[in-house]
Amino acid sequence: MVRLITHNLLACHAKGCTTNNFPLAFRDVQLENREAEYNPEFLKGFMPKIEWNALVSTARELGDVSLPAECPEPGTETDEFLHALHHVLMEIHVEEGSMVCPNCQHVYRISNGIPNMLLAEHEIK
Amino acid sequence: MSRPEFQAPPEIYYGDTEAKKYTHNTRNQAIQAEMTDRALELLNLPEGQPALLLDIGCGSGLSGEILDEEGYTWVGLDIAPSMLEVALEREVEGDLFLHDIGQGLGFRPGSFDGAISISVLQWLCNADTTSPTSSPPARLTRFFTSLHAALTRSARAVFQFYPQSDDQVTLITSIAMRCGFEGGLVVDYPNSQKAKKFFLCLFAGGGESSGGARRKVEIPKGLDGDGGEQEREPAAFEKRRTNGRGEKGKKRKGAKENHKDWILRKKELYRKRGKEDVPRDSKFTGRKRKSVF
Ligand SMILES: C[S@@+](CC[C@H](N)C(=O)[O-])C[C@H]1O[C@@H](n2cnc3c(N)ncnc32)[C@H](O)[C@@H]1O
Ligand SMILES: [Zn+2]
Numbered sequence: 001m002v003r004l005i006t007h008n009l010l011a012c013h014a015k016g017c018t019t020n021n022f023p024l025a026f027r028d029v030q031l032e033n034r035e036a037e038y039n040p041e042f043l044k045g046f047m048p049k050i051e052w053n054a055l056v057s058t059a060r061e062l063g064d065v066s067l068p069a070e071c072p073e074p075g076t077e078t079d080e081f082l083h084a085l086h087h088v089l090m091e092i093h094v095e096e097g098s099m100v101c102p103n104c105q106h107v108y109r110i111s112n113g114i115p116n117m118l119l120a121e122h123e124i125k
Numbered sequence: 126m127s128r129p130e131f132q133a134p135p136e137i138y139y140g141d142t143e144a145k146k147y148t149h150n151t152r153n154q155a156i157q158a159e160m161t162d163r164a165l166e167l168l169n170l171p172e173g174q175p176a177l178l179l180d181i182g183c184g185s186g187l188s189g190e191i192l193d194e195e196g197y198t199w200v201g202l203d204i205a206p207s208m209l210e211v212a213l214e215r216e217v218e219g220d221l222f223l224h225d226i227g228q229g230l231g232f233r234p235g236s237f238d239g240a241i242s243i244s245v246l247q248w249l250c251n252a253d254t255t256s257p258t259s260s261p262p263a264r265l266t267r268f269f270t271s272l273h274a275a276l277t278r279s280a281r282a283v284f285q286f287y288p289q290s291d292d293q294v295t296l297i298t299s300i301a302m303r304c305g306f307e308g309g310l311v312v313d314y315p316n317s318q319k320a321k322k323f324f325l326c327l328f329a330g331g332g333e334s335s336g337g338a339r340r341k342v343e344i345p346k347g348l349d350g351d352g353g354e355q356e357r358e359p360a361a362f363e364k365r366r367t368n369g370r371g372e373k374g375k376k377r378k379g380a381k382e383n384h385k386d387w388i389l390r391k392k393e394l395y396r397k398r399g400k401e402d403v404p405r406d407s408k409f410t411g412r413k414r415k416s417v418f
Contacts, residue, residue, distance in 0.1 A: 006200050009233050013229050013231030042198060112210075114223050118224065125267060
């Protein structure tokens, strides 16, 4: 249930971790593909929020190479591109594994599709 | 009976038994759905535009199911593993996170177009340890600051909650304002003991204006009357909801789809996805707030 749409929004929130805390790196993941309803309007609305480089590199790490290195300009998205984006953002689910902060190395475990974002007392801001 | 939030920390109070009881009680389902509908109304999202929403304290997904139904994409946060487990069983569409909102949120700036939170905020007002990081003002400040950052500038956040006192309303509201929000309390059915409901309605665009005078936001008006529908049976309630949702329904698949059709369609979608085969047996790990990783 962690999909790349949410992963792309997620940064480490541990105390003192304010730079280089995105994107969290996936480790030992188990993936599952689940069909989701295609909604091009939603995708176009969401595109300005995407950190494109992080999305492309994370998708590649998970074995999906369908996205172009450059994000198309608004209004120039092809159907093929939007379908690829739909699949990457909405249909790839990370079920097990973990996400590791590139800065402080905090490990957020994912179990049954649910990441554990709880911090220990000394990690709270 | 004393309030749930006085009895135990949320992740303990909403253990396996209570999570199931809470979720399967049809009267409770109807009340949570009704309040979610009202929160969405107060959220005042642009008509016909898809949005990404946050469901703060999503629990077992009773509020999230309404977001699914309305065609919104959402992310849910909750501190109680047993509630999230039930949400998985109910196959809600949102991405779920085990998260203590009092520790602050970890989303990039401008991630969400709006946030709802149904029957949660009162839980943040109880300290369950003596540690300074867990004082209610510290937790509320961390939460509102990080929420404000995670919202787009035009976003609102609407919290239905059960305040313990006027002082508590003042405390929560003043901290939210200090964290950059504008807005205030909306009270529905103020003259009815039974139906009276509190919604804290926050505007993220509020305190942001650079230099010039602050744009004054207009706080929505509460509903009058005695909230008659609150006392109706769930069946009647479903009817009202489907009928009342003419235009919004278009965003859902098929304008005239009623609730039952919607469930059937959703079930079909899951069968197509082969979700039934997905094992849901193991409890997810790391459920302690203070676990060391
Ligand atoms: C009454 S339930 C409401 C659930 C859901 N919004 C609904 O409408 O059915 C309150 C929820 O708030 C959650 N909660 C309480 N304190 C929390 C916190 N600090 N962080 C995240 N969730 C919390 C509880 O675990 C519980 O699931
Ligand atoms: Zn970190």
